[in-house]
Amino acid sequence: MSGASGHSKGSSVKDRADLALNNEFLRKAVKYTTEKLKGGKLKAMEEHGNWEEWRERGKQIRLHTIAHLDYYLNLFVDNARANGVHVHFANTAEEAVHISLSIAERKNAKSVVKSKSMVTEELHLNHALESIGVEPVETDLGEYIIQLAGETPSHIIIPAIHKNRYQIADLLSADAGETLEPDTKVLAGYVRKKLREKFLEADIGMTGCNFAIAETGSMVLFENEGNARMVTTVPETQITLMGMERIIPSWADLEVMATLLPRSATGQKLTVYMSGITGPRRSEDADGPEEMHIIIVDNGRSLQLGDPEFQELLNCIRCGACLNACPVYRHIGGHAYGGTYSGPIGAVLTPSLQKNIAEWDDIANASSLCGACYEACPVKIPLHEMLVYLRRRKVEAGHGNKLESAGMIGFSKIMSNSARFKAILKLGKMGQKLVARNGEIRLKVGPLKGWNSHRVTPSLPKKSFRDQWGTMEAEIRNGLQEMAPDMKNRMEQIVKNREKGGGNGHGHS
Amino acid sequence: MDMGTANQSHQEWLKEMEAASRAKQTSFIDGISAKLRRPMVTEPPRHPFRGAPDFWNAYEWGEQERIDRFTANFLSVGGHVERLATMEDAQRFITDKANELSAKYIVRQNQPELEALNLEGALPDAQVSVWNSDPEQFWKARAAEADIGVVIADYAAAYTGSITVLSSKDKGRSVSLLPTVLMAIIPVERLKTRLGEIMVHFDEGGRASLPAGIHFISGPSRSADIENDLTIGVHGPGVVYALIVG
Ligand code: SF4
Numbered sequence: 001m002s003g004a005s006g007h008s009k010g011s012s013v014k015d016r017a018d019l020a021l022n023n024e025f026l027r028k029a030v031k032y033t034t035e036k037l038k039g040g041k042l043k044a045m046e047e048h049g050n051w052e053e054w055r056e057r058g059k060q061i062r063l064h065t066i067a068h069l070d071y072y073l074n075l076f077v078d079n080a081r082a083n084g085v086h087v088h089f090a091n092t093a094e095e096a097v098h099i100s101l102s103i104a105e106r107k108n109a110k111s112v113v114k115s116k117s118m119v120t121e122e123l124h125l126n127h128a129l130e131s132i133g134v135e136p137v138e139t140d141l142g143e144y145i146i147q148l149a150g151e152t153p154s155h156i157i158i159p160a161i162h163k164n165r166y167q168i169a170d171l172l173s174a175d176a177g178e179t180l181e182p183d184t185k186v187l188a189g190y191v192r193k194k195l196r197e198k199f200l201e202a203d204i205g206m207t208g209c210n211f212a213i214a215e216t217g218s219m220v221l222f223e224n225e226g227n228a229r230m231v232t233t234v235p236e237t238q239i240t241l242m243g244m245e246r247i248i249p250s251w252a253d254l255e256v257m258a259t260l261l262p263r264s265a266t267g268q269k270l271t272v273y274m275s276g277i278t279g280p281r282r283s284e285d286a287d288g289p290e291e292m293h294i295i296i297v298d299n300g301r302s303l304q305l306g307d308p309e310f311q312e313l314l315n316c317i318r319c320g321a322c323l324n325a326c327p328v329y330r331h332i333g334g335h336a337y338g339g340t341y342s343g344p345i346g347a348v349l350t351p352s353l354q355k356n357i358a359e360w361d362d363i364a365n366a367s368s369l370c371g372a373c374y375e376a377c378p379v380k381i382p383l384h385e386m387l388v389y390l391r392r393r394k395v396e397a398g399h400g401n402k403l404e405s406a407g408m409i410g411f412s413k414i415m416s417n418s419a420r421f422k423a424i425l426k427l428g429k430m431g432q433k434l435v436a437r438n439g440e441i442r443l444k445v446g447p448l449k450g451w452n453s454h455r456v457t458p459s460l461p462k463k464s465f466r467d468q469w470g471t472m473e474a475e476i477r478n479g480l481q482e483m484a485p486d487m488k489n490r491m492e493q494i495v496k497n498r499e500k501g502g503g504n505g506h507g508h509s
Numbered sequence: 510m511d512m513g514t515a516n517q518s519h520q521e522w523l524k525e526m527e528a529a530s531r532a533k534q535t536s537f538i539d540g541i542s543a544k545l546r547r548p549m550v551t552e553p554p555r556h557p558f559r560g561a562p563d564f565w566n567a568y569e570w571g572e573q574e575r576i577d578r579f580t581a582n583f584l585s586v587g588g589h590v591e592r593l594a595t596m597e598d599a600q601r602f603i604t605d606k607a608n609e610l611s612a613k614y615i616v617r618q619n620q621p622e623l624e625a626l627n628l629e630g631a632l633p634d635a636q637v638s639v640w641n642s643d644p645e646q647f648w649k650a651r652a653a654e655a656d657i658g659v660v661i662a663d664y665a666a667a668y669t670g671s672i673t674v675l676s677s678k679d680k681g682r683s684v685s686l687l688p689t690v691l692m693a694i695i696p697v698e699r700l701k702t703r704l705g706e707i708m709v710h711f712d713e714g715g716r717a718s719l720p721a722g723i724h725f726i727s728g729p730s731r732s733a734d735i736e737n738d739l740t741i742g743v744h745g746p747g748v749v750y751a752l753i754v755g
Contacts, residue, residue: 050562050564050565053562053564054562057558057561057562060557060558061558061559064554064556064557064558067545067554068550068554069541069545070538070539070541070542070545070549070550071549071550071551071553071554073538073541074534074538074549077534079716082716082717083716086523086526086527086530087530087534088526088530088533089530089533089534089537091537102526106519106522139744140732141732141743142732188732188743191743192743192744195743195744196653200649200650200653215712215715215716216711216712216715216716216719217716218711218719218723224730224731224732225730225731225732225743225744225745226686226730226743226744226745226746227743227744229682229686229724229744229745230686230687230744230745232722233649233682233683233686233722234649234683244537244541249556249559250559250560250712251708251709251711251712252559252560252561252705252708252709252712253559253560254708255560255561255703255704255705255708256560256561258669258704259561259704268586268727269582269668269669269670269727270669270670270671270704270725270727271727272586272726272727272728272729272730272731272745273724273725273726273727273730273745274671274724274725274727275722275723275724275725276711276719276722276723276724277721277722277723278716278719278720278721278722278723279721280721281721282677282678282720282721284641284678285641285676285677285678285681285721286640286641286648286649286678286681287648287649287652287676287681287682287683288676288682288721288722291523296537298537298540302540302541302544305541305544305545306544306545306546
């Protein structure tokens with residue numbers, strides 16, 4: 001479906017990481033954003049007492065729901081139907097796309113307004129809509145900008161962090177057909193006007209779903225801009241794409257998720273809008289969709305069910321806290337991960353959704369296993385352990401040698417240098433715990449031996465990560481000079497293509 | 510005639526889709542049970558961790574503290590709060606603001622408390638529309654062009670600084686969403702400490718009691734996508750007044 005996905009398989013995470021590293025602005029923006037978000041989060045957590053107790057409660061609710069997913073999902077479906085929703089099931093991405101397109105065709109839709117949804121990204125739905133002549137319009141400010149640029153999002157929460165104001169002004173000016181000042185207010189004003197027109201014209205509104213409440217058949221959306229409300233209020237038809245694991249039992253459970261999700265994502269006490277939509281508009285209502293569809297998507301999720309090592313992935317509430325905590329993500333940004341989901345969660349989720357360990361091994365290896373992601377996760381998913389399982393499975397499946405292929409050498413060089421690794425460990429403040437936790441984990445496999453031996457004796461340097469930033473950058477540069485000539489050629493080729501304006505290498509284009 | 514036929518065939522298509530969906534539901538859910546390695550659970554499972562931790566459910570602030578905390582939270586995200594003694598004060602505040610800002614179009618929910626404010630009489634120069642009072646109107650457009658939307662909150666929560674509005678025939682979702690400025694009156698007795706005190710009504714009332722839209726609003730619309738600059742009001746109201754009355 002997406003020609004570019006073939007391309008991204010052709011280039012390793014390291015290639016893309018270097019493109020990111022070359023971009024001074026990207027690094028600053030990612031660093032600034034993640035630090036700001038992280039700072040905000042610490043504050044919100046401090047203010048909010050008993051954070052550990054809330055986290056534990058969040059984990060228990062998710063564990064309970066997933067352990068009884070058949071019951072709760074069935075209950076949700078029955079209630080949603082009783083509310084007047086048309087519910088559909090899709091085992092695969094293709095089925096979900098097919099159902100979405102059938103509805104759009106039935107409705108003779110010319111355009112679909114969308115609010116941010118990782119599931120629709122995962123399904124490459126925009127591309128599919130375009131293929132039948134329907135214009136998909138991303139309406140989050142950042143997503144809209146990204147869509148104009150023809151790229152995929154680089155951060156779950158703030159997708160446009162790798163573009164600066166001048167680049168954005170250029171994109172919007174091209175869209176407007178007139179020159180817009182690179183002033184935030186001017187640019188935002190243009191988008192407000194433009195998107196209002198789009199909302200009023202659109203035949204269909206399309207959303208994801210943060211949570212689905214089984215007992216009442218309601219779907220819940222968290223957002224700051226108001227566009228998800230627009231998408232679910234203005235068009236006559238609403239389509240919601242929902243991962244089958246999004247369920248929680250009750251509104252009481254939503255209070256816990258509403259406490260954990262915004263605090264972990266952006267440090268807010270609550271997002272500006274939290275909406276619970278229970279069915280289409282009632283017959284006397286004067287707004288809201290007349291027809292509402294919910295498409296429940298598996299697309300690889302059930303592969304994690306019943307798998308003791310990965311089932312907890314289904315607990316993920318997509319807050320992005322693990323990204324903000326991850327030293328690797330903080331350094332290379334989201335695009336380098338190549339999939340829809342980036343950072344530590346993407347490193348585990350992407351291969352397990354695709355049941356395709358060999359292709360994605362380099363991603364798992366780009367994570368540092370420092371455990372900061374686990375510490376940050378509001379529902380306590382042991383991502384760092386899952387990364388280890390993933391590597392072990394890969395080796396067991398006979399893909400061990402791939403690690404030494406050109407794609408990985410660059411990154412293992414960076415990460416196997418003990419000084420750098422320790423600096424990263426310090427950032428995660430997890431050095432000692434890591435040793436204890438890894439006592440039980442089979443790590444001494446193949447080429448990972450090197451990593452392991454560095455990690456068991458972390459004597460943490462006094463200098464902070466920030467102090468060493470310059471040095472690390474230099475070392476990474478030096479490391480890369482040693483890369484294999486064919487890989488270098490390939491990367492140069494990618495950079496050239498990019499300059500020509502080809503958005504490939506970033507998913508669909 | 511054409512439209513009628515199209516609609517009929519669309520309804521038939523929806524029925525076909527529903528039949529397919531019901532058939533698939535069984536295999537989809539069975540597949541999950543199989544992955545979980547047990548027969549499908551049909552009885553409600555015991556959920557010992559339902560909702561917030563106990564310590565939290567016992568948490569409650571006094572009225573003044575609720576007002577203070579709500580105010581502090583709402584201000585901190587860029588909202589405005591007024592503490593007013595009576596609905597007459599609320600009327601005065603809204604009309605003063607409307608005059609000050611030269612509001613041309615105002616849209617309000619169709620509720621007796623708002624009717625009693627008589628904004629129509631107090632603002633002769635503005636066009637005040639009452640949501641869904643005329644079936645011929647295109648109400649979404651009326652709300653989209655409005656300078657000010659006026660609503661009464663169904664609930665509010667101090668801990669998160671949130672206003673809750675429920676939709677109905679008389680209470681449009683658009684009224685709190687599309688106008689440039691939102692004025693939300695919060696009768697003080699509806700201001701709770703925790704979100705959970707609001708959510709409990711939805712659990713207790715059950716599915717059939719819920720309106721199509723339940724919205725928690727915790728400040729003005731915001732985006733932070735251009736160099737992390739906090740850009741206010743790209744979609745929803747960029748200016749929000751919470752008027753705590755009573
Ligand atoms: S794994 Fe945890 S921290 Fe990462 S996105 Fe999911 S819920 Fe958030």
